[in-house]
Amino acid sequence: MNLEYRQAEEISEDDYKLLLDADPSKEIVDSYIKRSTVFEVLNLDKLVGIVAMLPTRPETLEIVNIAVAPEQQNLGIGTMILEKMIASAKAADYNTLEIGTGSNSYQQLHVYQKVGFRMSWIDKDFFTNNYSRKVIDKYLTFDGFVLKDMVRLTMKLK
Template sequence: MTIRKIQEFQKIHYDLSLLADPNKDLIKDYTKRSVCFDLILNETIIGILILLPTRPETLEIVNVSVSKDYQGQGYGEELIQFALTHAKKNHYKTVEIGTGSTSFGQLYLYQKCGFRMISIDHDFFLRHYEEEIIEHKLILRDMVRLSINV
C-alpha cells in the first residue's frame, strides 16, 4: 500500500471523489485549492484523500473515499491517519471534517479516529445539492462538523 501526492487528476480520481461527494462542481472547485493524495494497492488506485487549508493552522479533509470493493478493510482509516500525520508535519493545529448526519458509517469512523463533533450546518445538503440525497431511508439535510487537534 502506497499513499502518494496526485500530480494530475484523472477519471479514477473523480470517480472515487464522487463516492463521497455527488456534486461534480464542488469537487472541481475544491480540488483546485487542495492537496490531493491517492492510495494505491497492487498498482491499482483504490482511494483518495483531498485536504484543503481553510484557516490559519486548520486543514480540512474535504473528501476521503475508498473504492467500494475495498471498503470495510481499514483503508479509510489509513487515509485519515495519513491526513493527521501530514497536518502535524506541516504545522497545522486542527484538522476538520464534515459529513452527513445520516452517514452513520463515516460518523463512526471519524470518531474512532479521535474526531469530536463541533457543530451542525443545518440544511447544508438542501442548499448545495440539486438532487435529494437519501441514506438509510432518510433524507440527508444536515452536515455534521467534526475536528481533532493534532
C-alpha cells in the same frame, strides 16, 4: 497492507469516480478540488482510495473528500488513510484538522470518532442549500432518506 500515497497532479477519470462516491456533485467537487492537495492511495499499484486536503483558515486543514473504492471498503483502508493524514497535518504544523459528513452517515461518523475527531457543530440544511438535487444516502438500509445536515468534526493536533 502497505498503502502508497501519491500526490495527484491531474484528476483522472478513476479519481473522479472515487471523489464522486463521497460527494455526488461534480460541480462542488470541482470547486474545492482545484484548491486542494489530492492524494491517490494505492495498494499494489491499484487505486484503492483518495483523499483531498484543503487549508481553510490559519493553522487549520480540512479533509474535504475521502473515499475508498467500493470493493476495498470494510478492510480498514479508510482508517489507515485518516491516520496518515493526521500524521501529515501534525508534521506540517497545523493546529486543527476538520472533516464533515452527512448527519446520517453513521459508519463514517463512527470511523472519524474512532481516530480522534470530535463533533463540533451541525451545518443545518447544508445539503439542501448547496446541492441542486436531493442527496439520498445510499448506505442506509431504507430508501428515501434525504440528507439535509452536515456534521462537522474537529481534531486538535497540538
